[in-house]
Amino acid sequence: MAEERRWYTGMFSTEDWWAFWLGTFFVMLGIITSLSGVDLVGWIIKFGKWVAIEKAFKASHPDAMSPIASLISSYIILMLTTAVGAYFMKWDIKKYFGAFTIVFWLSVLAYIIGENAYIAATALDRAKYGIDWSLSLGGAFYIMALIIGLIIGNFAPKGFREFIKLGARPEWFIKVAIVMLGAKLGYLAIKSFGYAIHLLTAGASATIAAYLLFWPLAFLAGRKLFRLSREWAACLASGISICGVSAAIATAGAIRARPIVPVMISALIVVFAVIELIVLPGVLAAFWLNEPIAAGASLGLTVKTDGADAAAGAILDELMRSRAALELGQNWEEGWILMSAVNTKIWIDMFIGVWAFVLATIWVYRVERRPGEKVQKMEIWWRFPKFVLGYFLAMGLLLLIGFNLYPDTATAYKALTLGIKPVEGSLRKFFFVLTFTSIGIVTDFRALRQEGLGRLALAYAFVLAVIIIPIGWLIAWLFHMGMMPPTAP
Amino acid sequence: MITISFDVLHDGQKWIARNDEITVSGETLAELDGKIKESLKKTLGKRESKVSEVTKATRVKVTMELDYRRNVPHWIWQYHPYYFYRTIYIDLDKP
Numbered sequence: 349m350a351e352e353r354r355w356y357t358g359m360f361s362t363e364d365w366w367a368f369w370l371g372t373f374f375v376m377l378g379i380i381t382s383l384s385g386v387d388l389v390g391w392i393i394k395f396g397k398w399v400a401i402e403k404a405f406k407a408s409h410p411d412a413m414s415p416i417a418s419l420i421s422s423y424i425i426l427m428l429t430t431a432v433g434a435y436f437m438k439w440d441i442k443k444y445f446g447a448f449t450i451v452f453w454l455s456v457l458a459y460i461i462g463e464n465a466y467i468a469a470t471a472l473d474r475a476k477y478g479i480d481w482s483l484s485l486g487g488a489f490y491i492m493a494l495i496i497g498l499i500i501g502n503f504a505p506k507g508f509r510e511f512i513k514l515g516a517r518p519e520w521f522i523k524v525a526i527v528m529l530g531a532k533l534g535y536l537a538i539k540s541f542g543y544a545i546h547l548l549t550a551g552a553s554a555t556i557a558a559y560l561l562f563w564p565l566a567f568l569a570g571r572k573l574f575r576l577s578r579e580w581a582a583c584l585a586s587g588i589s590i591c592g593v594s595a596a597i598a599t600a601g602a603i604r605a606r607p608i609v610p611v612m613i614s615a616l617i618v619v620f621a622v623i624e625l626i627v628l629p630g631v632l633a634a635f636w637l638n639e640p641i642a643a644g645a646s647l648g649l650t651v652k653t654d655g656a657d658a659a660a661g662a663i664l665d666e667l668m669r670s671r672a673a674l675e676l677g678q679n680w681e682e683g684w685i686l687m688s689a690v691n692t693k694i695w696i697d698m699f700i701g702v703w704a705f706v707l708a709t710i711w712v713y714r715v716e717r718r719p720g721e722k723v724q725k726m727e728i729w730w731r732f733p734k735f736v737l738g739y740f741l742a743m744g745l746l747l748l749i750g751f752n753l754y755p756d757t758a759t760a761y762k763a764l765t766l767g768i769k770p771v772e773g774s775l776r777k778f779f780f781v782l783t784f785t786s787i788g789i790v791t792d793f794r795a796l797r798q799e800g801l802g803r804l805a806l807a808y809a810f811v812l813a814v815i816i817i818p819i820g821w822l823i824a825w826l827f828h829m830g831m832m833p834p835t836a837p
Numbered sequence: 838m839i840t841i842s843f844d845v846l847h848d849g850q851k852w853i854a855r856n857d858e859i860t861v862s863g864e865t866l867a868e869l870d871g872k873i874k875e876s877l878k879k880t881l882g883k884r885e886s887k888v889s890e891v892t893k894a895t896r897v898k899v900t901m902e903l904d905y906r907r908n909v910p911h912w913i914w915q916y917h918p919y920y921f922y923r924t925i926y927i928d929l930d931k932p
Contacts, residue, residue, distance in 0.1 A: 352842055352900055353922045363915040519915040593916035597909070601921035604866055607847050607908040614913055653916070718867050720925040730919065790912055 355729060363520040366433035367735035371527020373429065374771050375742045378531065379749065381767030387412055389767055393422040394774040395459045395489070397468050399477050404460045408770035422778070423452055430520075439514065447515025451789070455781045458496050462489025470670045484674075487666030490659060490784045494625070497788015509789070516786035518655035519593075523735035525779035526658065529690055530739035532683055532772035534746025538761050540834050541747075547684075547831070551645060551691035554827035558649045558692075559699060561819055562589030566811045574807040578715070579605045582707065583613050584804065588811050591697050592617045592652030598700050598731050602708035604716070615795040616808050621656035622791045624812075629660050633667035637675070640668045641831035644685040646824035648692025650817050655783050661689025662780050669833075684833035692824070694736055701731035840898040841877065845869075845923075847908055854901055866923075873899060874927045881929065895930040 359365050377388040390412030398404040407418035427448055434444045462468060465477040467488045474482055485491070500512060537544035566589045570581030582603055587596035593614040600610035628651065632643040644661055651657040665685040672678045708723045746764065754760035796805055843854040852869045853862040859876050863869035877897055903920040 351902075352840060353902060353919075358918050362918040364918050513912055517915050593913060597913065597917040597920060601903070601919070604921060604923070607903065607920065608849065611909060611913065614916070716867070718870065718925070720870065720927055722924050722926065724922075724924055727922070730922070731917070 353726075353730065355726065357730070360436045361438070362734075363433075363437065363517065364523065364734045366437065367520055367523030367527060368738040370429055370433060371524045371530075371735065371738045372741060374524075374528060374775060375531045375738075375745070375768075378767035378769075378771035379745060379764075382764045383749070383753075383767075385766075387766075389770040389775075391418055391421040391425065392770040392775045393418050393778065394770070395463050395777075397463050397465045397473065397477065398460075399465045399479060401460075404463065408774050419456070423449075426452065426778075433520075443511065443514050447512045449515070450512055451515045451782060451785055454496050454500075455493055455778070455785045458493035458785060459489045459778070459781050462487075462492035470674055472673055484670060486670040487663045489781060490663055490666075493781045493784035494622075494659075494788045497785040498622075498791060499788070501789045501791050502793055509792075512789055516789035518783045518786035518790060519653065521779050521786060522655040522658050522783040523733075525776045525783065526654065526690055526694070527735055527738035527742055528772050528776040528779070529658075529683075529687060530742035531746055531768055532776065533687055533739075534743035534750070535761070535764055535768050535772055536681070536683065536834075537743070537747060538750035538757050538764070543834060547641070547688060547691055550827045550831070551648070551688070552695045554645055554649065554823050555692050555695035555699070557827070558820060558823045559590070559696070559703075561823075562816060563703075565589075565815045565819075569811050569815065570807055573810070574803060576804075576807065579603065579609055580613075580804070583609050584807060584811075586703070586707075587613050587617050588652060588808060588816060590703060591654070591693070591700055592621060592656075594654075594697065594733070595700055595703075598704040599707055602704040602727070603711040612798070612801060612804065613808075615792075615798065616801065616805055617652050618791055619793060619795055620808060620812060621651055621653045622787060624651045625656040625660045625663075625787070629663040629667055632664055633671060637668060637671055639825060639829065639831075640672070640680070640685050640833060641688045642825045642828035643668070644688030645692045645828045646821045647689040648694075648696065649820035649824055650812075651689075651693075654693060654697065655787050657693045658686070658690050659780065659784055659787060661686040662777075664689065679836045680833040681836040688828065688831075694733075694739060697733045698736055700733070701728040704728075704731050838896050838898055840900065843873070843899065843901045844904045845901045845921075846904050870925055870927075873925075874929075877927060878929055895928060897927045897929060899925050899927055901925075 381388045387409055390407055390409030392408040393405055394408045395405045405419060406415045407413045430448060431441060431444060435441055465479055465482060467483050467485050469477050469482040470484045474480060501509060533544055563585050566585035567581050570576040570584050583596045583600045583605055586599035596610040596613045628647060636643040644664060647657055647660045651660050668685055669680045672680050705727045708727060712718060712721050712723050750760040750764060754763060843856050846853045851862040851864050852866055854869055854873060858880060861872035861876050863872050901923045905920050909920060
């Protein structure tokens with residue numbers, strides 16, 4: 349029943365906090381492994397390109413266990429660790445076990461099919477796999493997972509769709525993965541510190557510039573062109589210009605809108621984010637190979653959910669690195685384009701609390717002037733995305749350890765590889781695949797046919813195509829121009 | 838000053854605030870706040886002789902949190918942790 353909200357409210361009962369706990373837990377396993385030599389991460393399943401099926405996956409540390417044992421261990425450990433979160437969040441644990449199990453094995457299936465060498469190998473890889481043709485579809489496993497998810501989300505019987513959604517949690521999975529991505533940034537920054545800081549600051553600056561343009565333009569378009577009420581226009585403007593569903597909910601709460609408003613807008617956001625996820629990486633890879641980091645950053649500014657943005661960034665990373673290897677003869681280090689996409693998104697996410705506070709202040713004291721109501725500064729903290737704390741904690745820990753416990757950065761990088769690589773590489777990628785499958789499952793294109801959504805969908809598509817994407821591309825380019833990913837040895 | 842907390846729902850037509858003792862509703866939040874004030878005057882008036890703290894209290898802090906789980910679909914919870922948490926101050930000795 350009704351209770352006063354405290355600073356620690358939700359610490360064990362929200363997905364956001366559980367992304368922090370789980371992500372940090374896995375990163376700590378990696379750090380302990382690197383520092384102590386006790387292998388706590390060798391069980392993590394690692395998928396790779398294959399021609400013979402027995403080479404499709406193996407343990408991250410193959411000496412630790414067989415491929416099948418690694419696959420089963422990964423299933424059990426991921427099931428149990430996420431179930432701990434589900435238990436504290438008071439979900440139906442039995443149903444979660446069943447739903448997560450299906451999502452897990454579908455993701456494994458998508459990963460294996462998508463990594464088949466005839467699908468995924470680049471022209472440069474073909475000799476390595478003894479094949480003379482391939483589709484060169486880097487990141488095909490992500491698309492495969494998305495397609496499987498979309499088929500279920502749109503064509504499976506309703507009862508099954510509702511059941512499986514309990515284990516398909518795209519935002520939760522991607523936030524766990526983003527904490528691990530923080531470890532990757534810290535790990536790579538040990539040898540490319542200046543570049544990593546440049547990326548972080550450029551992303552922050554681009555985000556502030558985008559914020560100042562996106563929201564007022566989107567709000568004005570909603571009000572003047574599409575005649576939306578203030579309530580609808582404000583929630584739409586936040587959803588489309590800030591961080592999607594999260595921003596729509598935060599804004600609706602801040603301006604005390606009826607809950608139906610952000611719920612309907614959220615249905616649109618999720619569908620449009622998937623359309624962007626399918627279209628934008630291909631377009632950017634085809635036309636913007638000379639500005640890969642700007643292209644990545646533009647995704648963070650234009651794709652409006654964390655899951656879809658990171659997913660699009662992962663595809664773009666694969667596509668651009670394949671093209672660079674093939675056409676430029678350059679072997680770009682994996683992950684920098686993805687990190688650029690996630691970096692701008694994280695900065696956007698962090699501002700949502702401040703923006704909600706500003707909007708609440710304007711609405712309560714100016715627009716609606718309800719006597720006696722006070723806006724609390726704590727709103728900034730309550731709405732702050734806690735998984736971002738995990739991202740920066742993981743990065744900071746890796747840098748602290750890398751710069752202080754080893755004689756030089758080369759030694760540090762090498763020593764940390766043992767524990768960190770399986771977490772920031774194999775496990776993070778698997779959480780990405782879980783995210784892709786889940787995005788597909790929760791995306792129901794029939795939402796567009798809902799009564800009353802027509803004008804809203806039109807407004808959303810117009811603002812996205814005419815304001816958000818062009819300005820997002822321009823701002824990303826202005827703040828990231830000329831930045832190229834470091835090359836791998 | 839005492840603090841009283843409510844869960845809030847929106848049933849599609851009205852805002853509804855409720856706790857163990859009071860349930861009130863209003864089409865707008867301003868109307869809801871007014872109903873809460875009326876209700877508190879009655880409820881606290883009845884208790885006046887029993888609770889010394891209340892007898893002295895002319896100002897009440899009222900907190901209201903939207904019942905996220907009953908108003909927002911399950912799939913949305915993962916995106917943002919809560920909806921709104923309002924705090925209003927009611928002077929019981931003023932009309």
